[in-house]
Amino acid sequence: MAAKKILNFGAGPAKLPQEVLQKVQGELIDYHGEGISILEMSHRSKTYAGINDGAQQKLRLLLNIPENFKILFLQGGGTGQFASVPLNLIGKTGKADYIVTGNWSRLAAKEAEQYGKVNYVLPETKTFIGPPPKDQWKFSPDASYVYICDNETVYGVEYPEVPDTNGVPLVADMSSNFLTRPIDFSKYGAIFAGAQKNVGPAGVTIVIIREDLLNNALPVCPTILNYTIMARDNSLHNTPPVFSIYVMDLVFNWIKSQGGLKEMNRRSQVKSGLIYDTMIATKGFYSCPVNKSSRSRINIPFRIVPADVAKQAELEEKFLAGAEALGMIQLKGHRSVGGIRASLYNAVGVEDVQALADYMTNFYETASK
Numbered sequence: 001m002a003a004k005k006i007l008n009f010g011a012g013p014a015k016l017p018q019e020v021l022q023k024v025q026g027e028l029i030d031y032h033g034e035g036i037s038i039l040e041m042s043h044r045s046k047t048y049a050g051i052n053d054g055a056q057q058k059l060r061l062l063l064n065i066p067e068n069f070k071i072l073f074l075q076g077g078g079t080g081q082f083a084s085v086p087l088n089l090i091g092k093t094g095k096a097d098y099i100v101t102g103n104w105s106r107l108a109a110k111e112a113e114q115y116g117k118v119n120y121v122l123p124e125t126k127t128f129i130g131p132p133p134k135d136q137w138k139f140s141p142d143a144s145y146v147y148i149c150d151n152e153t154v155y156g157v158e159y160p161e162v163p164d165t166n167g168v169p170l171v172a173d174m175s176s177n178f179l180t181r182p183i184d185f186s187k188y189g190a191i192f193a194g195a196q197k198n199v200g201p202a203g204v205t206i207v208i209i210r211e212d213l214l215n216n217a218l219p220v221c222p223t224i225l226n227y228t229i230m231a232r233d234n235s236l237h238n239t240p241p242v243f244s245i246y247v248m249d250l251v252f253n254w255i256k257s258q259g260g261l262k263e264m265n266r267r268s269q270v271k272s273g274l275i276y277d278t279m280i281a282t283k284g285f286y287s288c289p290v291n292k293s294s295r296s297r298i299n300i301p302f303r304i305v306p307a308d309v310a311k312q313a314e315l316e317e318k319f320l321a322g323a324e325a326l327g328m329i330q331l332k333g334h335r336s337v338g339g340i341r342a343s344l345y346n347a348v349g350v351e352d353v354q355a356l357a358d359y360m361t362n363f364y365e366t367a368s369k
């Protein structure tokens with residue numbers, strides 16, 4: 001019996017391209033005729049050196065990363081970076097500006113408070129629906145860096161354009177929209193991303209940092225979080241997450257074969273457009289709280305708003321159960337906000353999202369009868 005087709009809309013770890021998984025399966029036991037698995041290989045071997053350097057080169061080409069930026073493959077996830085960023089970068093003035101647009105940037109700011117003075121650029125809020133107008137943003141005159149989360153995975157808030165920081169280095173958490181659109185590196189000091197959403201398995205965290213920002217870590221910065229040491233040792237200071245980096249390298253090949261970042265961006269517009277358009281066509285039955293200009297192309301949270309609001313929870317449960325029955329999984333909203341969330345990472349195909357949009361329309365029609 002053929003396996004049921006699963007459409008995975010999970011927020012991460014998330015869907016990987018089928019071709020990549022097949023390739024991994026094919027070469028798992030005997031890597032390129034070496035007689036051992038990549039899982040059993042020394043990180044000091046020539047073979048792994050080739051993977052490490054090759055992955056860096058491919059990423060540099062895909063993103064058009066200038067030569068004065070270092071690429072690091074680290075561990076500790078996005079959460080590790082919440083500490084690494086201030087430990088490596090706040091030392092210049094002891095202060096940093098944080099633009100909090102959701103829970104991930106809020107957590108990063110809280111972590112940074114341990115290492116220096118954090119200025120909150122935006123007025124405090126509990127409802128993350130996109131940043132307020134620019135005249136309400138309050139930058140400090142002497143921040144070492146300005147921090148943003150480019151795409152807030154839980155609230156579905158994404159920057160449509162890079163904020164202007166007036167020359168202060170901009171640091172961006174791109175964990176959930178990394179490699180979904182081109183990046184203009186002239187506007188950033190550093191970016192980072194956990195791999196487990198768009199580019200590979202959990203375990204590797206990518207950091208891309210401008211060279212002139214190195215050599216400034218606080219004395220308390222642990223070696224494992226120290227960008228300068230990791231850059232000096234080409235991400236081989238200690239044992240790296242070899243398997244995750246190997247799979248990520250294959251995902252880079254896949255993205256290139258699909259047409260690169262321009263194509264990933266085009267698909268993300270098409271995919272998110274299908275869901276947002278369905279919300280419009282169903283006349284408010286589905287509602288996304290985020291301001292139009294800040295709506296994410298990648299993570300779309302929404303609620304069902306029936307005429308009788310008392311029925312919301314029941315209908316949302318029914319929606320999720322019906323989706324599961326059709327093989328559409330991991331659509332439940334983050335536990336902190338509830339509702340529904342569709343994550344449309346690179347490996348999620350346009351046809352998968354079309355199936356979800358069709359299901360949303362059918363569910364609406366049945367519920368409105």
Ligand code: PMP
Binds near residue numbers: 104
């Ligand atoms: N930043 C963002 C935008 C995220 O979505 C996440 C995790 N979902 C994190 C940081 C934290 O990443 P990790 O679980 O790898 O620590």
